[in-house]
Amino acid sequence: MADSGAFLDQDQFSCPICLELLKDPVAIPCGHSYCMGCIKGCWDQDDHTGVYSCPQCRQTFTPRPVLGRNTILAAMVEKLKKMGLQADPPAHCYAGPGDVACDVCSERKHKAIKSCLVCLVSYCETHLQPHYESPPLKKHKLVEATGHLQEKICSRHDKLLEVYCRTDQQCICLLCTMDEHRGHDTVSAVAERTEKQNQLGKTQKKSQQKIQEREKELQDLRQAVDSLTHSAQAAVEDSERIFTEMICSIERRRSEVKELIRDQEKAAVSQAEGLLMRLEQEIAELRRRDAELEQLSHTEDHIHFLQSCNYLCAPPGPGDLPSITFKQHFSFDAVRKSVSELKVRLEDVCKVEMAKISSLGSGGDISGSLAKTGGSSGGGATAAEKQSCPICMKSIKKKQRLMRLCYEPSYLKRLIDALRAKGIE
Template structure:
């Protein structure tokens, strides 16, 4: 009797745990088969739970099934080995999510390593060999495996996009160049790629220059913030020392002045930190775009390059951040000086036996007014991009 020829897939006789041809095959109650050693090792890890499951279908078994060698399956595997059945390829050879699959593999497809722009197909290593061996394929253009090969074909003529129309800024085929684009400024996609590559280099230089400028501003602003904090701390300490020398009647105002200084520091630091965050975001965005440009500059896909280059090569905008005018030499010297002057003036008044009676009515931030009899003490300063406005704490009293 003639033996029947049966077509089998080697995956049918591979263990899904070790991905190799079955060795001492055993079949578990759900019907799936594994190497004896593989399934034992898998279930040994579940001994602490007492529940055992199939690695493929997840059906559970309690108690642990007794494993017996599947003699018939073992004989089939041995016979098939003699007829040329080999171990399954490693799992990383198969196409997965995000991979380009070979167009000529049947069953489970392998990863494609090259795409042919003439055949409009992608090939794994095995199916690519004819392109290297047969003279008829030698002139075919092979590129890195890529998806959406139809995007490189003219939708009107089903021809390869080989020409770039500078008049309309689009990729076209040879028939388009002789038909609706006749008389237009056309060049090969390779020539246009070379020209756009130069533009890309100029744009990259602009991005790098902008990054360097912003990093310098970031560093200067950080130093200014530190100087601002140190000045605020010094002003707070000096004000505290001077206030402790004042008469008891203004003792309760000390904490209010201190709070004014801290509020000013907080406002300035908050503004600076906002600018820091925006600078860091802009630098991150510039770096991201620079990385995209770098990746685009190395692509072998001329069509993808030309279709993406115009949008990516748009030069960076001037940005909407204001200039950073914070000076590293900012100080609260005006606070210390004004408090010292107030102390001296009060001492002069006391020496002249001029007594200021009544209670302090309010502490307000005011500009000096010539029509008011008052003692003005500067305790805070406001810095803007164009000016510094000094404010004053007005201690008002009525003469008895």
């Protein structure tokens, strides 16, 4: 005897709504069978109209049919289950965290792949098949599976939100247009979407234009910062070079002043040594004459005394003993004073110029400073830009280098000449 399972087709015992083996199968007046839970859920959505239809043949019933369990069909389904004709789906078909679950699956939920905006139900691949095969269901609008279907339903009439009320700026259903939104300015959601899409496009275009403007400003600001960095580095290098030159120049002038003092010292000492030698010679000559006078005073030869006395007692002639003069209080106090004054003046100049440099470095914010790439002020120098050099007392301008005039070799030469004029012959 052949196995009776060979003559049983699982599709004949599947619910057209959930596409699984029938659970508590019921037959409705048109003859189609469904799971009791599936058909009750479907008809619950039609309670407000009072008209109920078969999801397959679309035959309508009024009033709502009373459902009773088909015991014969239920027994056959149980037999199919025992025969193992129903295979378990792969694990990846089940809904996990973040997935939209199929609303039809009664036990372990499968992942939904589409949501029906007419049925307001999300379907897995298996339960979606009637929407592809049944002519009435083919007319339903399917969208990608979404877990926010309730947001698309009117809370008052449990109907799909497919109309937009411009008066109240909200989405409504068709029944709302005949109720509290009667007489309002209403359009289809599709039409309003088209208009809003155009507005969105314009807004997006303005936003993109603003982004481009800001990116241009960002690029300009970065370039300005780079330019500022390069300019600062160049200023540091120039300052280092200028200060090095100044230090070298001061070192040279120090050596020149030192050499000048030593030369004056050498000349004065040489002069003094010459005078010392002459004085020693004069003293030696005077001592010799004094010795001769002493010897003559004790001689007993009167003739010799008389003959030598006139010669030895006569004062020396003007050419014999020259006049010797020398500055007894010679010193370098004037030199030390001049050098000290030079130090004070240098410090004053440095203070003045450093104040200028500090004011140039701290003036204005970066947004204003970076925006200016150059330019010169019109007209002559202002009173603030003009001042006198604390060394030479001559008028200098803002753009002149620090101590450029007063520390030229020509000026230092004049300074040395002035030092010489203060006491050094």
